[in-house]
Amino acid sequence: MSRAASKGLPWPPERSADSPVLLKTSGLVKVYRADGVAVEAVRGVDLELAVGEFVAIMGPSGSGKSTLLHVLGGLEPATSGQLWLRGQRVDGLSTSGWALLRRRHIGFVFQFFNLLSSMTVADNVELPALLAGATPRQARKRREELLSELGLTDKAGAAPARLSGGEQQRVALARALANEPSLLLADEPTGNLDSSNTRDVLRLLRRTHDRGQTILLVTHDARVASMADRVINLFDGMVADDAKIVPIPRGLNGVRDILELRG
Amino acid sequence: MEQTTRPNKRVYELTPAGREALLAWIDEPSDGPRIRDEFFIKLILAPMTGLADRIALMNTQRRHYLSLIRRLTELHADTDPADTPARLLIEGALLHLQADLDWLERCQEEFV
Numbered sequence: 001m002s003r004a005a006s007k008g009l010p011w012p013p014e015r016s017a018d019s020p021v022l023l024k025t026s027g028l029v030k031v032y033r034a035d036g037v038a039v040e041a042v043r044g045v046d047l048e049l050a051v052g053e054f055v056a057i058m059g060p061s062g063s064g065k066s067t068l069l070h071v072l073g074g075l076e077p078a079t080s081g082q083l084w085l086r087g088q089r090v091d092g093l094s095t096s097g098w099a100l101l102r103r104r105h106i107g108f109v110f111q112f113f114n115l116l117s118s119m120t121v122a123d124n125v126e127l128p129a130l131l132a133g134a135t136p137r138q139a140r141k142r143r144e145e146l147l148s149e150l151g152l153t154d155k156a157g158a159a160p161a162r163l164s165g166g167e168q169q170r171v172a173l174a175r176a177l178a179n180e181p182s183l184l185l186a187d188e189p190t191g192n193l194d195s196s197n198t199r200d201v202l203r204l205l206r207r208t209h210d211r212g213q214t215i216l217l218v219t220h221d222a223r224v225a226s227m228a229d230r231v232i233n234l235f236d237g238m239v240a241d242d243a244k245i246v247p248i249p250r251g252l253n254g255v256r257d258i259l260e261l262r263g
Numbered sequence: 264m265e266q267t268t269r270p271n272k273r274v275y276e277l278t279p280a281g282r283e284a285l286l287a288w289i290d291e292p293s294d295g296p297r298i299r300d301e302f303f304i305k306l307i308l309a310p311m312t313g314l315a316d317r318i319a320l321m322n323t324q325r326r327h328y329l330s331l332i333r334r335l336t337e338l339h340a341d342t343d344p345a346d347t348p349a350r351l352l353i354e355g356a357l358l359h360l361q362a363d364l365d366w367l368e369r370c371q372e373e374f375v
Contacts, residue, residue, distance in 0.1 A: 059368075060368050060371070060372060199340075203340075221361075222328070222329065222332050222360065222361050222364050223332060223336050223357065223361075225329060225332075226329045226330070226332040226333035226336060227333065227336070231325075231326075231329055233322070233325060235371060235375060236375070240318065240322070240371070240375070241322040241325065241326075243322070243326050245326070245329050245330055245333055246326070246330055247330065247333060247334070248330050248331065248333070248334040
């Protein structure tokens with residue numbers, strides 16, 4: 001895809017009721033074949049994601065949620081069905097076509113961080129910008145901004161293995177955001193973290209979203225899913241439910257009253 | 264007991280029998296899991312009555328749990344870290360809700 005085409009959407013994205021569609025699928029199917037046996041992991045998924053939305057995908061193990069995320073990010077090809085990103089049909093892209101598209105438009109965060117262990121934290125975060133054609137100076141500036149925002153400035157020179165799990169996931173988040181992607185995809189981003197690190201990563205995701213970042217994440221953790229604007233329940237490779245989370249108005253539940261009974 | 268901003272309170276004292284009952288109550292283990300579950304009754308009766316659809320019931324319930332979890336997570340974030348009882352109460356409620364969601368998933372596996 002051309003550079004000019006990548007400048008189509010405003011940054012930061014506007015969030016309104018009629019926000020443009022960022023991602024759309026129609027009848028998306030993914031079948032794995034192992035030893036002649038076909039396993040239908042994703043069985044006809046139709047979904048739309050608007051610019052600026054924060055959507056969580058939940059569902060039991062084996063419901064196809066990680067597979068769906070991988071297909072949406074081009075890490076695995078769809079078996080059939082259509083996929084559009086920013087209005088462009090992308091399901092037929094080649095591996096290298098996907099690599100280019102991801103570099104510019106998609107940030108990925110994984111459960112096990114997937115940082116490059118031979119590089120420092122700073123280099124891990126600068127690499128995506130350099131690959132996308134930024135000058136070393138631009139890449140360094142962006143890296144400094146991101147690390148400072150995620151509270152990691154003093155870890156810039158460290159090797160990822162020296163960091164705690166929570167810190168590694170924050171580095172992975174910085175790397176994913178390095179090119180200001182149109183879409184942030186996260187696969188169980190807190191799956192390997194304790195509850196206090198989960199809270200940190202959640203807060204950062206929330207803040208990133210508040211600044212207009214579109215986020216689609218797969219999670220088992222209900223606290224993570226409950227932060228989203230919308231939750232999709234995947235069951236047996238199909239969408240069983242797709243609904244906005246309706247916040248409970250403050251003051252309309254008894255928890256505060258119970259807590260105030262003490263003393 | 265006189266109060267300025269609220270009606271006066273009457274102070275009661277524990278009788279020996281009352282104290283005994285209180286001690287017995289403290290010594291008893293407290294009820295754990297809910298066996299009488301309103302949602303489950305609706306879910307089980309749905310096909311018999313024809314008044315509700317199981318998938319719709321489960322979806323409504325899941326959305327409700329997620330809203331509650333969101334509210335409690337916010338409340339947890341707003342709670343003074345030094346207020347241990349409040350934090351533990353909220354964390355307990357969140358863990359119960361997570362279990363409710365897991366159980367809902369089990370119901371989904373069996374009934375869908």
